[in-house]
Amino acid sequence: MKDTLLELKDLTVSVRQEKKEIPIVKGVDIVIPKGQIVGLVGESGCGKSMTARSIMGLLPPSAGVSGQILWHDTDGTVTDLTGLRENKLRKMCGPKIGMIFQEPMTSLNPMMRIGDQVAEVLLIHKLVKNRAEAAEKVIRLLGEVGISDPGLRYRSYPHELSGGMRQRVMIAMAVICEPDLLIADEPTTALDVTVEAQILKLIRRMCGSYHMSAIMITHNMGVVSEICDSVYVMYMGRIMERAAVSQLFERPLHPYTKGLLSSIPRIGANPEYLETIPGNIPELGKEAVGCDFCIRCSEDEHRCFFEHPQEEDAGEGHFVSCFSWKRGER
Amino acid sequence: MSEQILLSADKVTKSFPLGNRKRHIAVNNVSLEMYRGETLALVGESGCGKSTLAKLLMRLTDADSGRVFFDGTDISALSGRALRPYRRKMQMVFQDPASSLNPRMNIRDIIAEPLEVWHICKSRKETDERVKELLDLVELKESYLSRFPHQFSGGQKQRIGIARALALNPDLLVCDESVSALDVSVQAQILNLLKRLKKDLGLSCLFISHDLSVVNFIADRVCVMRAGEICETGDVSAIYSSPTHDYTKYLLSSIPRTRGMGNQVDPGDGVMGS
Structure with a gap:
């Protein structure tokens, strides 16, 4: 593709813990187009930071990476960052890729x-x-x-x-x-709302004036809606749904995305109780046979427990990995 | 809601030394009233003095001047032994669930500690019964009793913190940014829990937060603080629909909104001075 800057293909990251390989990121595909801000959302522990860090080679030493991270340079060459030696990668970090970390302190x-x-x-x-x-x-x-x-x-x-x-x-x-790409890992989580709004505006402006693409990692749906062009929803190391921002907020298809959106308290609507996603995030390393979300899902069916849903096209650049998304359409 | 005043502050001021013979005034001449059974939210940016004010109200620090009344008694004048009965009536849930639980104590001991300190229960068996009751109240399983804090997720740890705070049947629960460190889906669970407990137990709750949408969900009344002073107080619906103070308007306009939820107001690029 001509206007792609970075492509993650079947990226898998696993961490060795007590002689066991625990997969953190499981076959993630992400495309970052030039000049766009892409959001990566999910709860803590879903692997969003690990995905971003793998791009810059900032993973802990015990981590193993497979898959491809393809960097499309301005002169048309394509480099796989996973195969790059450390000194070569270091030359990329800074001039080509910049990163904002979570805690400025x-x-x-x-x-x-x-x-x-x-x-x-x-x-x-x-x-x-x-x-x-x-x-x-x-x-x-x-x-x-x-x-x-x-x-x-x-x-x-x-x-x-x-x-x-x-x-x-x-x-x-x-x-x-x-740089051509800015990775922002929860850049506003530690900040107040008023400062958050200023920082988001600043990132948006910087991306515009330097023609940067950006990956915005956050668990805050409000931040995504404010700043991103497209968004990937991640759960347990997998992409559950991806779409343009307006699409996702108007027509969330995956039960997880719907759950995330409805658990945000909103000003203007005053429900007696908030809707929640039942249960907790399962422990790492406990691999489900079927869909990762099935045990917390409200629309689960029999096969969800035995089969992995493949990504399906829901039209208008909207993709979802769920068997029952059609049923859930309102 | 009954109109009985549970807690009130009368012109309290607290300042901290800055070193160069100057003092930073964290809470400046603040007066507020809190009714029995209501949830009062304190909102404002970090450093505006909301946590200091809460500590003053609970008498965890002493005010430079001003008085605090709890249930009609001037607790700012009490000290030591005379203050103890009031300690029992005010409990706190902290921001960071990980660092507010002792990692070397199991869940039973953590929740039973206040009961044992106060000699509430006559026997060990009675204590165990009460602990189980509390676990049930915060929707945790009985089988967790012998586990340690590191075996729980953030949301579960926060539930344990709440159970510990409720052990003494307090009149007032102070939640200092209790849901700020949690993910949205877990945050929603804890908020629902707090709302249900307030209803079932008739708790009064002082809820400190910087998140205005959370406050909108849980509070009855809101105090907006800025630079040590309260700039606006009112019912939730009034504050959100027709804020009168400029600072409240500014705070409201800064919330990132999910699409289709109201119009965007430009928060400006400047920095608010303190």
């Missing part, structure tokens, strides 16, 4: 001035000639991400900044090399 170096931390990326990848040029670039970007008085803030340490400000520094660090 712990992912910045507390002993280093924030300006120097952002400039470090430029210096390591030799994108500037000297420190002065790097500093100039950093200060301009710090201003762009909404840090007031960037010349002065360049010399601040992380502890002198608020959570929202630190997250802005993280964003600056991720985009300073003008």
Whole structure:
């Protein structure tokens, strides 16, 4: 495909624990088109972070990856990132792929001035000639991400900044090399609503002005609806449903997606009790024979327990892995 | 709802030293009233003083000035032994379920601890009965009794925390960001549980949260806090349909909404000063 940036094909990640291989991500296919923001949603432990980390090779040493991660470069070459040696992959991380981590408190170096931390990326990848040029670039970007008085803030340490400000520094660090892909792993989970709204707006603007694609990992459906173009719903390491954002919110097909959407308390609707998904997420490593969701599903039928549902086309770019989605259509 | 006042604060102020001879005023001259049987929500951004205010109301910290009344008694004047009976009537559920349970105690011991401290039950058998009753109340299985906290999911741990808080039949339950660390589907379960308990047990609940949609679901009345002061108080429906204070409007406009749910208001790119 011409306008694809990144393609995950049958990606499987497993972690070795007590001599057992526990699959975390089970055959995931994701396509990131150029210039689009793709959301990856699911509850904690569903493997969304592991999927994203596998792209940058940031998995723990005990993890094994199979499948393909295909990077479509601007000059038309296609590289499989899983087969890349570490030093080659390092050259991609930064200039080609940027990542924003969840906790801005712990992912910045507390002993280093924030300006120097952002400039470090430029210096390591030799994108500037000297420190002065790097500093100039950093200060301009710090201003762009909404840090007031960037010349002065360049010399601040992380502890002198608020959570929202630190997250802005993280964003600056991720985009300073003008990467093609931005991976944002729960970028606003630790932040207040007001700051969240500002940060989301900023990410959206940055993607627009640098022609970036982005993967937005979150468990917040509101965030997805606000910022993403398309969305993948993940459960127990598998993609349950994928669609354009407007499609998914207007016509959720998978019982899991419906459950997720109806368990959000909404302003305006005042039910006596919220709808919930019964049960809990099963423990890792306990592999179901049939559909992973069947034990919590409200629309389960006999074969759900014995067969894996294949992904079916529901029209208009909407795909769902469920036997009973047609029945559930309203 | 009865109009009997359970808890009230009269012009309480609390400040913390900043080091350079200045003080940060965390709670500034706040007065509020809470009725018996209602759920009152405190909302605001982090650092606005909502947790400090809750601690002042429970007398976990002492106020610089002002008074706190619980059930008509000025508890800010009491100390030590005189305060103890009131401790029993106020219990708290914390934000992080993982760090608020002792990892080396099993579930039975965790829930039984307040009962044993207060010598509520006469025998071990009676304690066990009460613990089972509490587990049943929070919809956990009896077979979990001998398990340890790490064997539970976040939602289950939060249920254990709630069971422990309810062990002493408190009048007031303070939930400090109790559902913020949970996933949406689990969050919905816990919110339903809290709402049901409030109804069944006639609990009054002080619910601290930054999530306005959660507050909308669970609260009867809302106090909006900003920079140590309460800027708006009112019934949930009034606050959400016709907010009068600019800050409340700003907070409401910042909520990310799922599509088709009301119009978008631009939150602006600026940073709110404190």
